[in-house]
Structures are given as structure tokens and as C-alpha cells.
Amino acid sequence: xxxxxxxxxxxxxxxxxxxxxxxxxxxxxxxxxxxxxxxxxxxxxxxxxxxxxxxxxxxxxxxxxxxxxxxxxxxxxxxxxxxxxxxxxxxxxxxxxxxxxxxxxxxxxxxxxxxxxxxxxxxxxxxxxxxxxxxxxxxxxxxxxxxxxxxxxxxxxxxxxxxxxxxxxxxxxxxxxxxxxxxxxxxxxxxxxxxxxxxxxxxxxxxxxxxxxxxxxxxxxxxxxxxxxxxxxxxxxxxxxxxxxxxxxxxxxxxxxxxxxxxxxxxxxxxxxxxxxxxxxxxxxxxxxxxxxxxxxxxxxxxxxxxxxxxxxxxxxxxxxxxxxxxxxxxxxxxxxxxxxxxxxxxxxxxxxxxxxxxxxxxxxxxxxxxxxxxxxxxxxxxxxxxxxxxxxxxxxxxxxxxxxxxxxxxxxxxxxxxxxxxxxxxxxxxxxxxxx
Numbered sequence: 001x002x003x004x005x006x007x008x009x010x011x012x013x014x015x016x017x018x019x020x021x022x023x024x025x026x027x028x029x030x031x032x033x034x035x036x037x038x039x040x041x042x043x044x045x046x047x048x049x050x051x052x053x054x055x056x057x058x059x060x061x062x063x064x065x066x067x068x069x070x071x072x073x074x075x076x077x078x079x080x081x082x083x084x085x086x087x088x089x090x091x092x093x094x095x096x097x098x099x100x101x102x103x104x105x106x107x108x109x110x111x112x113x114x115x116x117x118x119x120x121x122x123x124x125x126x127x128x129x130x131x132x133x134x135x136x137x138x139x140x141x142x143x144x145x146x147x148x149x150x151x152x153x154x155x156x157x158x159x160x161x162x163x164x165x166x167x168x169x170x171x172x173x174x175x176x177x178x179x180x181x182x183x184x185x186x187x188x189x190x191x192x193x194x195x196x197x198x199x200x201x202x203x204x205x206x207x208x209x210x211x212x213x214x215x216x217x218x219x220x221x222x223x224x225x226x227x228x229x230x231x232x233x234x235x236x237x238x239x240x241x242x243x244x245x246x247x248x249x250x251x252x253x254x255x256x257x258x259x260x261x262x263x264x265x266x267x268x269x270x271x272x273x274x275x276x277x278x279x280x281x282x283x284x285x286x287x288x289x290x291x292x293x294x295x296x297x298x299x300x301x302x303x304x305x306x307x308x309x310x311x312x313x314x315x316x317x318x319x320x321x322x323x324x325x326x327x328x329x330x331x332x333x334x335x336x337x338x339x340x341x342x343x344x345x346x347x348x349x350x351x352x353x354x355x356x357x358x359x360x361x362x363x364x365x366x367x368x369x370x371x372x373x374x375x376x377x378x379x380x381x382x383x384x385x386x387x388x389x390x391x392x393x394x395x396x397x398x399x400x401x402x403x404x405x406x407x408x409x410x411x412x413x414x415x416x417x418x419x420x421x422x423x424x425x426x427x428x429x430x431x432x433x434x435x436x437x
Contacts, residue, residue, distance in 0.1 A: 393409035
């Protein structure tokens with residue numbers, strides 16, 4: 001079954017299904033991997049906007065709400081007959097509910113693929129935000145040429161690295177590339193943390209801002225634009241069902257999720273603080289762009305390049321996993337009565353190429369990931385993470401919700417709608433204000 005759409009797709013052949021139930025440590029690893037993605041790149045920028053104390057509180061609150069929403073999803077899943085997120089929504093709201101989940105997953109995954117390409121482009125070919133020039137690794141090594149421009153470097157990456165990976169018909173074919181991607185993500189966090197600690201010992205760090213500074217450029221409502229970024233960083237709900245149904249007991253999945261949320265919250269906050277210590281107010285929406293700054297030594301230069309390249313290659317290897325789910329959902333949404341996608345070469349190749357081409361063009365046209373995190377986090381992600389789980393509880397199709405459940409669900413939906421509305425309004429206002437100036 002598809003983990004999102006609730007329809008049959010060729011994820012794994014039945015003969016390859018595990019004989020034993022998954023362990024809690026294994027589920028912790030899978031959930032943590034689902035959570036930690038490109039979102040970690042923009043966490044330091046939220047500390048720049050919010051300050052250390054509000055950012056810490058916001059990370060804790062969103063992680064807590066994510067835990068509640070997952071508990072809601074798992075309880076209503078086991079109370080009914082469905083084994084998927086879309087199926088649970090179908091039981092509560094009919095066909096409309098399942099379609100809404102499919103649309104939101106497609107928006108979220110496509111947005112993430114574009115974000116990944118933007119980050120990869122930043123690492124390889126740099127960026128020029130607000131007039132400041134940040135060179136990419138290729139430009140630092142070989143100088144500025146046409147062949148290491150953003151458009152050409154991303155095109156080569158798509159054709160020679162991403163295209164062969166996304167053409168695999170089975171998820172298990174990507175298991176080795178996924179293992180390498182996890183190692184590269186850990187390497188990024190470890191090296192960046194060591195660099196911050198060394199800079200702290202040498203007295204070269206920037207003093208972190210504990211509270212936000214409101215001035216003519218930053219209003220109180222601008223602070224809400226950081227909320228979707230952190231919500232996006234904690235959204236893994238479309239992977240809850242495939243991971244949870246490999247486990248023996250639902251309570252084991254809840255335990256695994258809680259351990260993962262604590263672990264990831266600690267990683268996010270640590271990365272945010274160390275990133276801010278290194279770069280201060282000059283920190284960019286994508287912190288990898290800041291690592292073009294040389295510390296003045298050969299070792300520092302090498303570490304900077306290793307940090308950037310390790311995470312860029314990590315995203316290249318994560319890309320096909322999100323593309324696989326996205327492609328399956330789009331196909332089932334558009335062609336629900338067709339044969340299995342993996343058995344139709346024309347449909348499979350055409351849809352794969354269209355998705356790659358669209359992601360590439362969008363990444364070239366929109367070189368700032370902050371706007372993408374804000375848009376996706378304010379719409380589809382916040383629906384998947386909070387609004388849909390809360391709505392399932394309030395609908396209470398199986399008659400199992402308690403008064404406490406309904407209160408938490410109502411509060412969760414209310415907070416999600418208010419913060420999302422304010423964030424979208426602030427972004428629209430900022431957009432027109434910048435154009436007028």
C-alpha cells in the first residue's frame with residue numbers, strides 16, 4: 001500500500017516483507033531520518049529572527065504538538081480499518097479527506113525537492129543574496145566559468161546523479177544510498193559543531209541574541225514567519241504509518257516518535273546556536289552559503305568545503321526517496337484506474353522526467369529557500385502536521401475521543417490557523433513592501 005494515498009503501488013514485493021517486527025531503536029532511526037532533512041539548514045536563521053530563548057521555546061512547543069498529532073493519528077488508525085494517513089482521513093471525511101492528504105503530500109514533497117536543488121546549487125555555484133556574493137565550492141576551486149554556473153552545475157547533477165537514482169523502480173534499490181546520506185548528515189552536524197566550539201575557544205564567535213529586536217525593519221508579526229520553518233523541520237507525518245505498521249505494538253511507535261523528537265529538537269537547537277555563534281547576524285537563510293568564509297587556514301578552508309559538500313551530497317541521495325513517494329502519489333491521483341506505475345514504462349519515464357524538469361526550473365527561478373520554507377510550512381505542511389490530525393479527533397468517526405483530546409485538537413488547529421494566517425500575511429506585506437522600495 002502507498003504510505004500516503006492508501007492505494008496499491010509497487011513499494012516492496014511481498015516476498016521481501018520483513019518476517020520480524022521492527023524494533024524501537026530501528027524505528028527511532030527511521031523517524032529521525034525522516035525529520036532531519038533540509039530543515040536543519042534554516043534553523044540558525046530562525047534564531048537570527050527570534051533570538052535564542054523564543055527559538056528554543058518554539059522548537060519545544062512544536063515538537064510537543066507533533067507528538068500529540070502523531071498519537072492522534074496512530075490511535076484513530078488502529079481504531080479503524082485503514083493503514084494509511086489518507087485512509088484515516090477517508091474514514092472521517094470521505095473521498096475529499098483522502099484527496100486533501102494526497103494534495104498536501106504532493107505539495108510538500110515537491111517543495112522539498114525544489115529546496116534540495118536550491119541548496120545543492122548554493123553549495124556548488126554560490127548565491128548572491130541582497131548584493132553580497134557567496135561563492136560556491138566549484139567557483140572557489142576553479143574560478144568563475146560558464147560550466148560552474150548555477151544552471152549548468154544543477155543540470156549536470158540532475159542528469160548524471162539524480163536521474164539514474166530516480167529511475168529505480170523499487171525503494172529497496174536505494175537502501176545503500178540512503179545509508180550513505182545518513183552518514184553525510186551526521187558528518188555535517190559533527191564538523192560544524194566542532195568548528196563553532198573551536199571558534200568559541202579562540203574568542204572568534206558572535207554573541208547570540210537572546211531575544212528578538214523589533215525595529216523599523218522587523219515588526220512583531222514578522223516573528224511569525226519563523227514558525228512555518230520550524231513546523232516544516234518537524235513534519236514527518238506522511239512516514240508515520242509505514243514505519244508504525246512494521247512494529248508489534250502501537251505504543252512502541254509512540255515511544256519511538258517521542259525519543260526521535262527529543263533527539264531532533266536537541267540537534268536542531270544545537271545546530272542553530274552553533275551556527276549563530278559562527279556567523280551572527282550575517283547568517284543566511286541557507287547556512288551552507290555562509291561556509292564560503294575561510295577561517296584563514298588550510299584546515300579551516302578544508303573543513304568549510306567538507307561541511308558544504310557533505311550536506312549537498314546528502315540531499316542528492318535523499319532526493320530520490322522523496323521523488324519516489326511524490327511520483328507514486330501524483331500517478332495514483334491522476335490515473336487511479338491505470339496499471340501499476342512500475343509496469344508502465346511510458347508513464348513511469350514521462351512522469352519522472354516532468355518532475356525533474358519542473359524541480360530544476362523552479363530551483364533556478366527561486367534561489368531563496370526561506371520563501372519556500374515559509375510557503376510550504378504555512379500551507380500543506382501545517383495541514384499534514386496539525387490541522388488534519390486535529391480534525392480527525394474533532395470528527396471522532398470511531399467515538400473514541402475524550403474531552404481532553406477534543407480540547408487539545410481544538411487548540412492545535414486554532415494555533416495552526418492563526419500562525420499560518422499571520423505568517424502568510426506578513427510574507428505578502430513584506431513582498432509588496434520590498435517591491436515598492
